[in-house]
Amino acid sequence: MQVAGYLFGIPAKGADPFAAGALPGLLPAGAYHLDGAPHPLSALAFALGTYRFTRYRSNSKGAVTLKLAPGDDAAALARTVEAVTLVRDLVNTPANDLGPADLEAAAAGLAARHGAHLSTILGDALLAQNFPLIHAVGRAATRAPRLLDLTWGDPAHPKVTLVGKGVCFDTGGLDIKPSSGMLIMKKDMGGAANALGLAHMIMARGLKLRLRVLIPAVENAIAGDAFRPGDVLASRKGISVEIGNTDAEGRLVLADALTLADAEKPDLLIDFATLTGAARVALGPQLPPAYTDDDALAADLARHADAQSDPLWRMPLWKPYLSMLDSKVADINNAGAGGFAGSITAALFLSRFVADAASWLHLDIYAWNPSPRPGRPEGGEAQTIRALDALLAERFGA
Known part of the structure; x- marks a missing residue:
């Protein structure tokens, strides 16, 4: 050397x-x-x-x-490299070859490898089973929306649930993105990819926890039945949502998935999402914002992030900013007024759908290296999962 x-x-x-x-x-x-x-x-x-x-x-x-x-430690190195490679491969794959069904296939392969169980709610069954926001975002695409539900481990062990945003391509919907903003939107399923990467690490370690992974897998497309600005949509939780911007679709699909996850009262609920451009403006592509009200979790995660060189930065769930999501016709608007504090207001929107989890962590990741650095080539990237792997091993060791 x-x-x-x-x-x-x-x-x-x-x-x-x-x-x-x-x-x-x-x-x-x-x-x-x-x-x-x-x-x-x-x-x-x-x-x-x-x-x-x-x-x-x-x-x-x-x-x-x-x-x-x-x-x-050959096993530890292999486990980590496999997880990061899975994330990178999924994020780097273009949307024509990585749609909701392909994301389901990746989850199925992971489940088969580790003896986990995977179930899927597909297409109009989302409406029948009360996931209206996931259906609304994905209904305009020719590739049907779905909710992936992977479970593994002893039900008697502490419950850890991962939720990953799986928007396989994001046009922005009727509030369409400019071409420059759409160019790398194949990566908008980076939250799902990172959730699967961490799930692999957990299962490969054999941690003493009951794992659940929920992935709302959709494509935010444009067609005659696309959801519209100004629409008021129902949610699984019963909160009505006014659509202020169809390009704030990730928080919609996460809302229904988080509601399902929260109903189990997990000991730890973590969601990953390439959620806001505001996070990149605030902290850039290398430093994902982390949101939690659990000070002990935040401190432990920061310690492991530093040790693993897997950076993140805690941001505040500043409750006074909830008023930026006020709606005159519904319980909440999906897009904050005025353009202020976009990453914080997105996290606050999600917080409305989490009530019973013992601890909740939201990660507004980028999942992409815009330029190469040593060990981190340009393209899709795993973010925060090595730090979380170390934290979970400390708390729920095999």
């Missing part, structure tokens, strides 16, 4: 724990090992730096692989 520092400009003791992740892009094909790695995360950084999304490429260069040194 010291030699690598001189040859490739990788500091032996640098500020970036992921510095070794630059090496796979600089080395010829072959198997390598790291001697005297300067940071505990160096092996992981190198392994994640070998990732390439080659599904659509006819020619790709030979592989760079890592040989683990004695003392490295």
Whole structure:
């Protein structure tokens, strides 16, 4: 590793724990090992730096692989790399090959691997079973909306539920996005991808918890039966929602899924969503906002985020801003008035649908690297799941 520092400009003791992740892009094909790695995360950084999304490429260069040194935890490294690779592959896949049915297939594959159970509520059955917001957002697409429900583990163990926004492509709906804003909207299912990635880590560890993963999988398309600005929609919880903007669709599908999750009174409820542009304006693409009223959870998560170099930043659930979601015709509006505090008001909207969970955490992730960094190539990315994996292992160890 010291030699690598001189040859490739990788500091032996640098500020970036992921510095070794630059090496796979600089080395010829072959198997390598790291001697005297300067940071505990160096092996992981190198392994994640070998990732390439080659599904659509006819020619790709030979592989760079890592040989683990004695003392490295091979199982832990494999578990993490598999989870991050799953997330990246799902997010990087274009929407023509990654629709709601394809997301369901990915969840089914994960369930089969770990002996979990997956059920699906499809199309108009969403209305019959009282998921009106999920149906409304997805009904205009030719690919039917659905709610995926994966369960695993001993029902007697503490309940941990993950909810992931699965908008497989987001046109913005009738409040259509400009072309520049639509270009990477294949990634709008990044919340679902990260939920599945964390689920893999939990099940592979065999943690002593009862896991549930809920994914509302839809496409926000434009057609004659698309939901409209000004519509008032029912929700599973019974809260009526005025549509201030059809491009604030993610919070709608999450609302119905969170209501279902909350009814079980889970010990910990976590949702992942590529929810707001406001989060990127506030904190940029590398630092997802985290919202919770549980101070102990926030402190523990921040500690693990720092240790794992998997950053996030706690933001306030500032209750006075709920008034920005007031509606004159319904219980709540889905889009805040005035354009202020967009990430906070989105989190506050979701909070209206969570009442009984012992603890709730909302993560407004980006799930995308706009430019490459060591160990973090351009494109789809896993965010916060390594920190959460460490936290859950601490709380619910096998």
